[in-house]
Every structure is written in structure tokens, then in C-alpha cells.
Amino acid sequence: MAERQNIPGSEYEEFEDLQEYFEAPRTRKPKPKRTSDDLLPGVVVRARGHHFDVQIEGTENGRHGASGDVRVCEVRGRLLQERGRDTLVAVGDRVWVKPDGARRGLIERVDERHSVLSRQHPGVSVPAEDVILANPDQALLVFSVTQPEPHLRMLDRFLVIAEANELPAIICANKIDLTGEDHAASIFGRYAEIGYRVIYASAETGAGIAELKAQLTDTITVLAGPSGVGKSSLLNAIHPALNIQVGDLREVLDKGRHTTRAARLFRLPFGTRTYVADTPGIRELGLYEIDPQNLGFYFREFAPYIHECRFPNCTHDHEPGCAVRAAVDEGKIDGERYESYVRLLHGEE
Numbered sequence: 001m002a003e004r005q006n007i008p009g010s011e012y013e014e015f016e017d018l019q020e021y022f023e024a025p026r027t028r029k030p031k032p033k034r035t036s037d038d039l040l041p042g043v044v045v046r047a048r049g050h051h052f053d054v055q056i057e058g059t060e061n062g063r064h065g066a067s068g069d070v071r072v073c074e075v076r077g078r079l080l081q082e083r084g085r086d087t088l089v090a091v092g093d094r095v096w097v098k099p100d101g102a103r104r105g106l107i108e109r110v111d112e113r114h115s116v117l118s119r120q121h122p123g124v125s126v127p128a129e130d131v132i133l134a135n136p137d138q139a140l141l142v143f144s145v146t147q148p149e150p151h152l153r154m155l156d157r158f159l160v161i162a163e164a165n166e167l168p169a170i171i172c173a174n175k176i177d178l179t180g181e182d183h184a185a186s187i188f189g190r191y192a193e194i195g196y197r198v199i200y201a202s203a204e205t206g207a208g209i210a211e212l213k214a215q216l217t218d219t220i221t222v223l224a225g226p227s228g229v230g231k232s233s234l235l236n237a238i239h240p241a242l243n244i245q246v247g248d249l250r251e252v253l254d255k256g257r258h259t260t261r262a263a264r265l266f267r268l269p270f271g272t273r274t275y276v277a278d279t280p281g282i283r284e285l286g287l288y289e290i291d292p293q294n295l296g297f298y299f300r301e302f303a304p305y306i307h308e309c310r311f312p313n314c315t316h317d318h319e320p321g322c323a324v325r326a327a328v329d330e331g332k333i334d335g336e337r338y339e340s341y342v343r344l345l346h347g348e349e
Helices: 015-023 076-083 153-164 179-192 209-216 231-237 302-305 323-329 333-344
Strands: 040-048 051-056 070-075 092-099 106-108 116-120 129-134 137-146 169-174 198-199 220-224 266-267 275-278
Touching: 040 070, 051 092, 051 106, 070 076, 070 092, 076 106, 076 275, 092 266, 137 153, 137 209, 153 169, 153 333, 169 179, 169 231, 198 209, 209 231, 302 323, 323 333
Parallel strands: 070 106, 137 169, 137 220, 169 198, 220 275
Antiparallel strands: 040 051, 040 092, 040 266, 051 070, 092 106, 116 129, 266 275
């Protein structure tokens, strides 16, 4: 009998021979797999086209730069090849960066997101998520009790956006030194009654400041509210070393008139991972995508009544047998909150 030859496809070849044949070229010079030891952890704080500002976090030896340094990074080609229709890298993403010189880097890996503030990509007919902000932990909605007068319609709009994005919302009623907490509670107490956390604060007296600082520490917080409500003063009271000039928070957060609607993170110097997020355009975010039949689900006080309506597709506006409207008539649902619902339902401010 002829000597058996180790040739792929031979009738005498054993499976082990085939396996050895096919694996040999792959194991000749194995490419070392990049580990986290070679990379720096960071958070994307700003997106500028194909470049991303990444704030480095948690470097132990300082070999590639101290924690807190910002590197301008591009996305590694391998990641670009994996891109789908959704946003590949967004502000707020936890990423791993390969250093390139003193101030630059390559984004090698993006950690899984635990939450997003997002919308459908504009102008794209197929489902595609446009991530405005990755990994937000909460929204802090700041409104003043007076000077300016509280714009509760805007607050209700913000709360709908937070509910639609499954983002916990905290309400800060600021400037209580001008009216007293009892007056503030007469305005904002309705939100506490339906389950929102309301912090009554004053940058002047220090009321609520310790509570706000504890709430912000080691989180990514979406900061929103009308101009003039005292956001800068509150941040200064929380951490005086910030020394933000009153009224200059827009500049600190790079929210100038010529910037885009892209979000940006601003690191606060307490805690290890404390950021506030500037999200221009948040007033419009998400509302145009909400089906009118679903809007009621984002008003949490409607929940006990929605399924009691006569019609399953009730919009709680005009239909007979509406349990939500009946609850409004009986004083179980605040009338002004219901009015906000109706205005949003019809696309009004």
C-alpha cells in the first residue's frame, strides 16, 4: 500500500490532519490582542465631525497623561467598518483610547450604553437612532420661583422628553429666598405630588445646595431650564472654585449662537465622574416622534385612568367616556397639567 500523504482532500486524510493544515497559517505569527492595559479610559465630551474630544479618566501611572486631560481622537478604522445606521460614537460614550502623541488618540472601543437621549435620524426613512447624548443618568430641570416667573408649560415639555427617554427627572425650584419656600411649594408642589423629586434651592442663602451637590456627584446630568433662572449661580454655590460669571454658563458650555445642536459635557471638579450636559434644542427633542395616542403615557398622573377610558385609542381630548377628563373634573388631575397635555397634543407651545 502506498504511503499515506498529508494532502488536503486526500481520501486517507484524517480530520486531525485537516484541522492542523487549516490552523497552521493562522497560528504562525499570532497578532497580540490589544488589552485594556494598552488603552486609556475616557468619556467623549464633545463631537466635532469625525473628531471627538475625550476626557481621560482613571489613569494610574500618568504614563500617557494625567486623568482629566482631553485628547482629540478619531475612530479606528476597524470600528468604522462595524458601523450600522445608528450613531457609532456620541457625546457621553465611555470609550478606550490608544494614545497618539501627547494630545491625540484613536478610539479603539466603545463601551455598551446604559441609556440614551436620542431621536430618529432626521431625513432617514428606515429605523436609525440618532444619539444626542449617551449614558445620561438624570435630568436636572431648573426653574426659578420668580424673576423670571416659572414657565410651567416648558417644564411640562421637558418632563415629557425625560419620560419618553426613560430619564429620571429632578426639578430644582430656585430663588426661594425671594418668595419663601411655602410660596415655591404652592407652585411646584403639584410635581412632588405626582412623584417627581423637587429640590427647593437658593444660591443666595445656600438652601438646597448640599442636596443638589449630592444629586449631581458622579453622574452625567442633563441640565436644562430657561435663561435667567440661576443655573450659573447654583453651580458656583455648589462648587465656588468654578467662579462662573453669572449669565456666562452658555459660554462655559459652548452654547453660542453659531454652534450646532450637538450636546457637550462639562466636567465638574468634584466626585470622580461628575458632568453636566448641555443639550441645545432639548425643547424640540423627541416630541415630533411621539404618537398622539401615546402622549398620555408620559404624564404619569394619567396612569391610573388611561385604561378606564371607554375607547382604547382615546386621546383624552374630546372622546366620550374619557376617564382622564373625568379625573380632571373631579380634581384628581391638576387642571394646568392637563392643559399642558392638550397643548402638546395639538402641537402648541
